[in-house]
Every structure is written in C-alpha cells, then in structure tokens.
C-alpha cells in the first residue's frame with residue numbers, strides 16, 4: 001500500500017483531499033494536474049504559489065503512488081519530466097547534452113541507499129569517492145564558450161530545450177566573457193547556477209516596494225525573474241551571481257578525469273567556483289560534509305537548499321549513467337525546509353521592553369526547519385497591511401537559522417471569504433494603558449511605561465539581568481515573571497533587596513538555587529559604566545552607544561547632567577538617540593531608579609571625560625537622493641548628523657555634497673548644474689571614515 005507521505009509531517013493544513021477518499025487513478029490525476037499547475041507558476045512564471053516543501057510533499061505522494069501502481073505513470077507526469085516549457089518570447093536553444101534534475105535525499109537512510117547503489121553499480125569493493133558541493137538555490141544555466149569566448153547562454157527549460165538569454169547573461173559581471181586560458185577548447189558548455197545574494201535580494205525587494213511593484217518571494221525567484229527579462233538593461237541592474245558546477249558538450253579539449261579536477265580547471269580559467277567543496281570517501285564522508293555545511297548555512301551570503309554529492313571520477317559517472325530525469329551518480333541531500341504553509345488562527349500582540357507592540361500570528365502548529373512553530377512575528381502594523389495578512393489566511397511561514405519565525409506572505413488562491421483583518425487594539429492587553437503610535441513611527445507602543453505595564457517591567461528586568469548588561473546568572477524568564485506577577489519586585493533596584501526567604505517561596509526554587517541567585521546579584525554589583533548605562537534599557541542605546549557614552553562622559557553624574565547639545569558631541573550620536581536619552585533622563589522615576597541602584601551598592605570605575613571628539617561634518621550640508629544600496633535614507637541621515645553635518649531636503653548653492661543612490665532624479669541633475677560634488681554610498685562611507 002502506498003503510504004500517504006503527508007502523515008510523516010507535522011499537523012497539516014487540510015488542503016489536499018485525503019488519499020483514501022478517491023480511487024488511486026483519480027488521486028494520481030489530481031496530483032499530476034496540481035503539480036503541473038504549480039510547476040508552471042514556479043518555472044515559467046517565476047511566481048510560485050506554494051512553498052517548495054508543500055510541492056515536494058505532493059511530488060513524493062505521486063512518486064509512491066506510481067511506484068505502487070506503475071500503470072499510472074504517463075509521459076506527462078511531473079515525475080518523468082524536468083522543469084517547465086521555455087517561454088515563447090525567447091528564442092529556443094536545443095541543448096547538445098540534456099540538462100537534467102537531481103534526485104533528492106532527505107535523511108541518512110536515503111544517503112546510505114544512494115551510496116549502496118553506487119557501489120553496486122560500479123562493483124566496488126571499497127568506498128566510493130565523492131566530490132561534494134553546495135546545492136545552490138538559483139536556476140541552472142548552460143554557457144557556451146567557443147574558443148574561449150562566451151557565445152551563448154541558455155536556461156534549462158524542460159531539459160531538452162531552453163531559452164536563449166545570452167544578452168542578459170552578458171550583463172552578469174561574475175561571468176567571464178572570455179576564458180583565461182592559453183588554449184581554450186573549441187567548444188565548451190559550462191553548466192552552473194545563477195543566483196542572487198540575500199543582501200541583493202533584500203535591496204531589490206525594497207526598491208520594488210518603493211516603486212510600488214511586485215516583490216519577489218525569495219532569492220531564487222528573484223534570480224529567475226531577473227535573468228528571464230526581455231530587456232537586458234533590467235537584468236543589468238539586478239546583481240546576479242554565478243557558480244559553475246558541471247559540464248555539457250566539450251570539443252577540442254581533454255576532459256578532466258574527475259569532477260573535482262573539472263572544478264579546479266574552471267576556477268583556473270576565471271569561472272566562479274564555490275570554495276565550499278571537498279573530495280570525501282563513503283557515506284560517512286558525505287555526511288560529515290553535510291553537517292559542516294549545515295552549521296555554516298545561516299552565515300552564507302546566498303541561499304542553499306542542501307548539498308550535492310557526485311561520484312568524483314567521470315568514467316565512473318558515465319558507467320552509472322542516468323534514469324529518466326536525473327543522474328544515478330549524483331544526489332541532492334536536502335536540508336529541512338525553511339518555509340512551510342499553515343493557517344493563521346488569530347493575530348495577537350506582544351508588548352516589548354520599550355512598550356513596542358508587535359503583532360504576532362498565532363498559527364496552526366507547523367513543522368519548519370526542524371521545529372514546530374505556533375507563533376510567527378508580523379513585525380509591525382504597517383507590515384501586516386503591506387503583506388495583507390488576515391486572520392484565517394493560509395500563509396507561508398519562514399524560519400531561517402535561529403531567527404524568529406516570520407510570516408512571509410499569504411496564499412491568495414486559498415483565501416476564503418470569511419478572513420478578518422487585524423485591528424491594532426486601543427489598549428495594551430497587559431496593563432490596559434492606551435496604545436499610541438506617533439505619526440512618523442512604524443511602531444505602536446503601550447503608553448503605560450514600566451511603572452504601569454508589567455510586560456514592560458518584565459522586559460526591562462530581563463534586559464537588565466542579561467549577559468551583556470548586568471550579567472546576573474540564574475534570573476531567567478520564569479523567575480522574572482513570578483517576581484513581577486506576585487509583585488515581589490517592581491524595578492531593577494528591588495532585585496538587590498531580595499532575600500533568601502522571598503526567593504525560596506517561588507515555584508521551582510530550591511534553597512540552593514535561591515542562594516545562587518543571591519550570589520549572582522552580589523557579584524553583579526561590581527560592574528562597568530558601559531554595562532550599567534546599557535542595562536538601563538534606554539531606547540536606541542545599544543551596547544556600542546553605551547560604550548561611547550561611558551567613554552565620553554567618564555562618570556555617571558556627568559552623563560546624567562548632559563544636555564541634548566552635549567550628547568550630540570558624543571561620537572556616533574545623532575538627534576534621534578540624543579532625544580531619546582534626554583527623554584529618559586527627564587523622567588524623575590528613572591533618576592530615582594539610578595540612585596537606588598547606586599545606593600544598593602552597584603559600582604564601577606570612573607575616569608576623566610574624553611576630550612571632545614571633533615565633529616568632522618560640522619558646518620556641512622548634505623542632500624540625499626535615490627536609493628542607496630546598503631543604507632536606508634534615515635540611516636544615512638543619522639550618520640551624517642552624528643558626524644555634525646546637516647541633512648537638507650533640496651539642493652542649493654549652500655549644499656556641500658549630494659549623496660546619490662540608484663534612480664536619483666532631479667536633485668542629482670541640479671547638483672550637476674551647480675557643480676556640487678556628488679557621492680555614492682561608498683563615497684559617503686569613505687568620507688565618514690577618513691574624517
């Protein structure tokens with residue numbers, strides 16, 4: 001009996017009719033139609049409707065159905081084919097050697113099976129040798145070089161016929177137009193992946209958003225959409241990258257003996273080859289590679305969805321050959337999916353340490369990248385509106401690395417009529433104080449402050465005791481919750497009044513651990529000024545700013561007496577931060593807290609104030625225009641102002657510099673007319689560094 005592959009996954013959205021409801025062939029037909037529809041959206045339109053993990057589930061279900069009932073296999077089945085049809089707008093290119101897919105493995109057992117089949121196929125006595133590399137999440141491309149010159153580039157298409165995207169590929173700077181080789185082969189088809197870095201993807205989507213255009217679902221789709229443009233000028237603006245990993249036709253040159261040697265040869269000719277690659281032995285070797293890459297994955301600048309193992313020797317590859325749509329000599333070992341689909345059951349709010357109200361989607365439990373997720377952040381109210389996420393929607397949830405799970409988008413075709421919009425509550429759900437949102441801010445806040453709002457109190461206390469602040473071990477969330485809820489403590493100063501009896505009365509608190517908490521509190525009294533300032537939890541004052549403040553003022557009293565002007569003299573402090581500090585210091589309750597902490601014995605070393613740092617941009621006026629590649633305009637303005645400069649809205653003779661990003665308009669023209677120096681982002685950063 002074929003098993004329904006969905007039962008091994010976490011609680012599911014009841015999206016797909018259960019397999020036992022209809023008859024097998026009906027189910028298979030439904031799966032084929034559904035998979036074909038999604039493939040079209042994914043491969044042809046670069047606009048997928050469901051996450052890959054959902055697609056893969058349907059795909060695996062069809063595979064197991066076809067295995068149990070081989071008569072169900074038809075030539076139009078997605079299990080028999082590669083990719084999608086080439087778009088008719090492009091000239092079609094027939095591949096000299098077909099471009100196939102890869103079989104997938106999801107666990108160690110799959111890998112053991114693959115390794116066994118390889119050894120059997122090659123009749124090996126010992127271990128097989130594998131070349132291991134990354135599975136880039138982009139789109140496959142075939143580059144034809146004739147006598148070392150790039151003459152044609154084609155997408156994979158349906159594997160036999162692809163789209164001619166030569167003009168677009170020529171705009172990709174990573175791809176050499178000429179190979180660095182004294183004696184290049186007469187014909188060489190280089191195969192590899194075109195992809196987009198995560199940072200370039202984020203910037204592209206920001207630009208799309210500002211221009212009111214459709215955002216891309218992920219870097220893969222952005223890369224595919226950017227490459228398959230009819231206008232190469234658009235592709236040229238999209239920062240595409242490339243890694244070579246395979247070969248098609250070769251004429252007039254000697255084929256290397258191994259896959260590893262092929263990649264080295266490529267690298268020597270100036271083709272980008274990813275350095276995360278190795279040659280290993282046996283199943284143990286590939287699994288070790290898998291683990292090491294899994295650990296690195298969150299830090300890689302591009303998305304990968306797994307690693308690929310290829311039998312290293314090319315003669316062995318040839319011997320193993322192909323099955324319908326994939327080689328027998330290679331396998332893709334996939335990571336757990338980072339995206340999954342589920343239903344938003346409700347949208348609630350969370351109150352942070354500074355009172356910030358974060359909308360949070362309450363989800364039907366769903367398994368994403370190794371854990372069950374029930375809550376996902378929606379960041380802020382504007383984000384909920386922009387993404388148009390509603391209660392009852394089916395959504396795509398993403399959890400990458402250790403990052404908090406977030407709702408990426410809703411699935412339009414599954415939206416029902418009875419979905420409800422999120423309404424920002426008027427009152428804080430924790431303390432009942434009004435929620436306010438200053439017009440120019442993206443974040444709504446509980447106006448209760450820590451005095452009225454237990455949520456803010458808890459957040460503030462947790463920040464105070466955290467490792468980089470006062471570093472008080474043993475005071476975790478559960479303990480802080482109890483202390484606040486039972487009104488044992490109100491402020492951080494009360495922590496130092498805690499006695500053994502009060503602590504021992506709390507749930508799950510043995511006398512031994514209570515003593516440890518007291519010891520940790522005592523130890524924390526001896527601290528440093530930067531830690532103390534950071535621990536106060538002033539909005540916009542992170543660790544780095546706290547350090548600058550401590551260095552600049554040298555003593556707590558000088559810091560407490562600082563005016564807004566004095567604060568603006570501190571390196572890297574601009575008006576937003578200065579205002580936030582003065583607001584904090586103006587509140588008598590905060591002053592009292594500081595005094596109580598000092599009275600409790602919290603102490604540190606002080607020193608003379610640092611000589612006032614020069615403000616290199618003093619007297620200079622800047623105008624910002626266009627989209628900068630890495631900074632938002634607000635960030636750029638804050639940095640300019642922190643260096644003493646002014647930011648103005650329009651260009652005049654008094655303007656010192658114009659900082660222009662992409663799509664800069666009339667301000668740039670005006671600057672050029674007036675002969676005002678124009679900087680790009682890199683130029684601005686250099687000026688900041690040099691001065």
Ligand SMILES: NC(=O)c1ccc[n+]([C@@H]2O[C@H](COP(=O)([O-])OP(=O)(O)OC[C@H]3O[C@@H](n4cnc5c(N)ncnc54)[C@H](O)[C@@H]3O)[C@@H](O)[C@H]2O)c1
Pocket residue numbers: 038039041042043048049050051052053055056082083100101102104133134135136137138139140141156193245246308332
């Ligand atoms: N969300 C959807 O609706 C939808 C629809 C169709 C397909 N998909 C997704 O597409 C994938 C299946 O598609 P597929 O057959 O195009 O490709 P695949 O991703 O399963 O594997 C083959 C491809 O991997 C790429 N690749 C990356 N690194 C490689 C390396 N080092 N060596 C060799 N190849 C490498 C190549 O582009 C190659 O064509 C699945 O993950 C599926 O979930 C999703």
Ligand SMILES: [Zn+2]
Pocket residue numbers: 351428429430431432433446447448449452453454455456
């Ligand atoms: Zn509140």
